[in-house]
Amino acid sequence: MTSKQSNLQAYINLTEPPTEGAVVITESESHQRDDVSKGTSPFSMDIINKQLNSAAERRAGLLSKSILKELEHQLIARKQSNKIELFLTALLLLLAAERICCFIKRYEVGITTTKSVVTTEGPNIDPALTPLVDFNNTPFDQNTSRARWPLEKGPEHWWQQGEQFSNVLTSMLKLRLITPGMMIKEDGYICAKDEEDVQVKTWFDNLLLTVEKLEVARQKPFDADDEKFWELKWASKPLLS
Secondary structure (H helix, E strand, O other): OOOOOOOOOEEEOOOOOOOOOOOOOOHHHHHHOEEEOOOOOHHHHHHHHHHHHHHHHHHHHHHHHHHHHHHHHHHHOOOOOOHHHHHHHHHHHHHHHHHHHHHHHHHHHHOOOOOOOOOOOOOOOOHHHHHHOOOOOOOOOOOOOOOOOOOOOOHHHHHOHHHHHHHHHHHHHHHOOOOOOEEEOOOOEEEEOOOOOHHHHHHHHHHOOEHHHHHHHHHOOOOOOOOOOOOOOOOOHHHHO
16 A cells, blocks of 8 residues: 555456456456556556555554554553563554654645645645545645645644554553663674574574664665655664663
């Protein structure tokens, strides 16, 4: 959903009835299907894309609430069931926060910084967002991230919460002694301490991470054309703490 490189390819087979399950199309049946693409059916592709995104967002919302609730329960529990599982779960959440906040950050490309007056017509919208809150304008373009912004608060309000979330989560991991013990080897790579589990040691050895690499990721400047420019920006915090 947040990747600018993603491409939706759809087909329609007018000879087969609708089905709820997955459909496997063999090479011999390929001539029976019609290509549905932005070039041939832009309106249909726009509807399909929005429906899939909406379903994915609803599912992601339910999953995130469930995961965060269980993670909070495990972090405040007197005895954690599996510390390495909690640590990896936290890292995955931080990586997800990086991806979605990076996605939101790119919206600022099409927003000016003027925020002094509110409009007198329609909803009370920040004038800086007025060009993006025109629901009659063109659909969202993943290549430029220039699209209408439907929320009253600008994107800077939302992506900045990623920093706060990462600080709180990193502090909780450290406070509850979830973060594995780490040290730096002679070759500069980060590894687990001797008292850590063998699986933890193997995991760190396979990552081939250095403090320099993590620090570079933390300080990497904004680049709207690079969808991974914030990779490890916040996930590096538990590893550097």
